[in-house]
Amino acid sequence: MNVLFLSEVFYPHGGGAELATYLYAKLLSEAKFNVTVVTNRFPSEPEFSKNEGFTVYRLPLLKRREGIKYSILQRFDVLFSSFMRRWIKWADVVYVPRFWFSAIPLAKALGKPVIVHLHDYIPVCPLTVLYDSRVDGVCQKGGFCSVGCIGCVYAYESGRRKGLSRALGSTFLNLTVWPVLRGFIECSDAVVCVSRAQRDLLVRYAPSLGGKIKVIYDPLPQLSPVPIDGDDFGYFGGSSYLKGFHVLLKALKYRKLRGLDPVTVHAAKFSGIDPRFAGFLEELGFVLYGKLGSNEMDQIYRNVKAVIMPSILGETFGYVVAEALLRGRIVIASRIGGIPEAVEGCKGAFLLDAGDAAQLAETISVVKGLSREEVKELGKQNKEAFVSRFENQMTLKDFSKLCNSVTKTW
Numbered sequence: 336m337n338v339l340f341l342s343e344v345f346y347p348h349g350g351g352a353e354l355a356t357y358l359y360a361k362l363l364s365e366a367k368f369n370v371t372v373v374t375n376r377f378p379s380e381p382e383f384s385k386n387e388g389f390t391v392y393r394l395p396l397l398k399r400r401e402g403i404k405y406s407i408l409q410r411f412d413v414l415f416s417s418f419m420r421r422w423i424k425w426a427d428v429v430y431v432p433r434f435w436f437s438a439i440p441l442a443k444a445l446g447k448p449v450i451v452h453l454h455d456y457i458p459v460c461p462l463t464v465l466y467d468s469r470v471d472g473v474c475q476k477g478g479f480c481s482v483g484c485i486g487c488v489y490a491y492e493s494g495r496r497k498g499l500s501r502a503l504g505s506t507f508l509n510l511t512v513w514p515v516l517r518g519f520i521e522c523s524d525a526v527v528c529v530s531r532a533q534r535d536l537l538v539r540y541a542p543s544l545g546g547k548i549k550v551i552y553d554p555l556p557q558l559s560p561v562p563i564d565g566d567d568f569g570y571f572g573g574s575s576y577l578k579g580f581h582v583l584l585k586a587l588k589y590r591k592l593r594g595l596d597p598v599t600v601h602a603a604k605f606s607g608i609d610p611r612f613a614g615f616l617e618e619l620g621f622v623l624y625g626k627l628g629s630n631e632m633d634q635i636y637r638n639v640k641a642v643i644m645p646s647i648l649g650e651t652f653g654y655v656v657a658e659a660l661l662r663g664r665i666v667i668a669s670r671i672g673g674i675p676e677a678v679e680g681c682k683g684a685f686l687l688d689a690g691d692a693a694q695l696a697e698t699i700s701v702v703k704g705l706s707r708e709e710v711k712e713l714g715k716q717n718k719e720a721f722v723s724r725f726e727n728q729m730t731l732k733d734f735s736k737l738c739n740s741v742t743k744t745w
Contacts, residue, residue, distance in 0.1 A: 336738060337369045339426035341435040343396065343407040345374035351553075351654040352454035355529075356432040358554035362731050364388030371422060392422075408437050408512065415441070423447055428738050436519035443522055448741035451523040453533070454651055458520050459540040460484075461513035462491055464577060466648040471690075473649050473671070484510060520544075524741040527551050527734075529652040530673030536649065551733045552725050553652055560663035560718060563711055565638030567622075568699065569664075571655050572644065573604030579645030579669065585692035586645075586699065587619045595696075598703060600643070601635045603627050633662075640710045641665035641702045647689045650674055660684075660721040663714035665705075667698050680720040683713030 346357035356372075364370050365388060376382060376393030384391045394413060397406050413419060414437055423429060429442040432452040442449050455463035460474065461484060467474040468490035488509050493502040520526065526547045528534040538545045572578030583600070590598070599620050605613070606625035613623055627635065642659035644650075649672030656677050659666050668674050670686040678684035685702065687694045705713070 336742070337371070337425055337427045338363060338738065339422050339429050340370060340372040340374075341429065341431050341438050342372060342374045343434050345372060345391065345393075348375075348377065351652070352433055354556070354654060355454065355553040356452075358556065358727075359430075359432070359734070360389045361387050362554050362727060363734070366731055366735065368735075371425070373419070373422065392418075407435050408516070411437070414438060420445070427742050431523070434516075436516045439519045439522050448524040449522070450525045450527060450737060450741060451520055452527040452529075453520075453537070454529060456533070456536060456649075456651075457513075458517050458526075458537060458544060461488060461509040464648050465536060466491075466577060472647075473689075523547065525549060525737055527737070529553050530676050532649065532673045532676055533651040549733070549737055551737070552730055553654070553657075554727050554730050555657060555661065555722075555725055556654075558658060558661040560661075560714070561633050561636040563637070563640055563663075563707065563714070566640050566703070566707070567599040567601055567638045568667075568702075569601045569603075569635065569639040569642045569659070570644075571603040571642070572646070573602075574608065577646065577648045579647050579689070582645040582647065582690055582692050582695060583643060584616075584619070586695040589692055589696040590699065591619065595700060596703065598699060599638075601639060603632075603635075632658075636662050636664070639664060640705075640707075641667055643695070643699075644668040644674070645687070645689075645695055646671060646674070648672070653677060657721070657725070660717045663711070663718045665702055665710060665713050666717065667695065667702065677721075677725075678717075680724065681717040682720070683710075683717045 340356065340360060342353070342356050344353055346353045360370050360372055370389035372389060372391045374391065374393055375396040380393050382393055396410055396413060423442050423445050426447055429438065429447050429449045430452065431438060431449060439449050456465035457463045459465060465474045467487050469487055485506065489502060489506045492505040521543060526544055528537065528548055528550050529552060531550055534548050534550050537548060570583055572580060574580050597620050599622060601622045601624065603624045604626055605623040616623060642655065642664050644653065644655050644666065646669045652673045656666055656668055656674060660681060665683040666678060667685045667687065668678065669689040671689045675686060678686070685698050687698060
């Protein structure tokens with residue numbers, strides 16, 4: 336079967352969604368699917384490559400990474416090119432794992448089935464996160480009414496943009512273009528969600544998608560347990576508010592004010608921050624890193640007994656949690672989104688109310704008090720429980736079955 340991946344960026348660029356797309360390409364190729372990926376080309380990258388069993392074409396699609404879900408929409412010159420039409424005609428299935436939703440109507444016009452893979456909440460939220468900045472919590476209304484979203488979108492964008500005009504412009508763009516993207520998604524043949532929690536929210540707020548949605552867990556990277564040589568903690572979400580960095584910050588301040596034993600937190604994705612802020616974080620116990628490769632991450636993990644993921648938004652799945660469990664670590668995470676589903680049955684997973692810094696501080700104390708042997712045993716049990724429920728072969732089977740169902744020819 337020929338499967339065309341249309342991904343605006345591709346691993347190693349991007350985040351968890353792009354990692355999942357790469358792992359799918361690799362997994363399907365190993366199962367003898369013919370996979371071709373069309374994606375953006377960054378400086379020094381080749382226009383064409385073929386390795387790990389699949390082909391990648393890199394085109395000059397994007398001028399910048401920010402605002403990507405709308406930048407890709409503008410490239411109709413690429414979309415209607417002979418190159419793109421040729422590859423869509425080649426495909427048995429067109430697979431859109433992220434924001435290249437403008438390709439869906441063209442693929443349908445050429446008689447091709449389309450599978451959309453959602454790693455967020457874009458059909459019901461123009462910001463993709465289903466988080467209401469006005470109330471500082473998960474959206475309880477859904478974003479299907481653009482008028483009702485205006486205040487939320489502006490509150491979110493004004494916190495990210497410099498200047499009133501840019502915030503207003505971004506708000507206008509979100510609320511005018513988003514319904515178009517939503518309409519494209521509704522034209523697809525199938526929609527993949529990465530957790531039951533994500534599916535339930537989408538069905539709740541977009542019932543028209545209910546009959547198309549299939550839950551298929553993301554493929555897992557091949558990671559081995561890492562020996563535990565230290566008693567530190569890890570946090571790998573950067574300074575993102577939605578990833579709960581401010582919650583961790585409050586928790587460490589809470590511990591310091593109460594004279595509790597200091598802890599060391601190895602924190603990734605902190606490139607280019609203000610030196611004064613970096614000094615403040617280091618005083619609280621942070622050891623800061625930029626974006627890390629797999630080998631560098633393994634070295635840090637040797638010092639880490641537990642990974643903290645204090646997200647305040649409903650993570651759809653979360654590779655940070657998955658990778659911590661695969662490496663045999665304790666996990667301290669928010670009881671929100673797909674996280675409880677991911678850690679189900681893991682005895683070394685401590686779930687907290689999202690945003691509760693005091694509870695996080697107390698849980699850090701509990702984990703800090705565990706002996707090295709207790710930590711190793713809990714980490715071992717975590718890995719065993721997690722792997723028993725999330726197997727790549729099951730993901731492959733489910734995705735293959737979905738491809739067969741939309742083509743109706745296999």
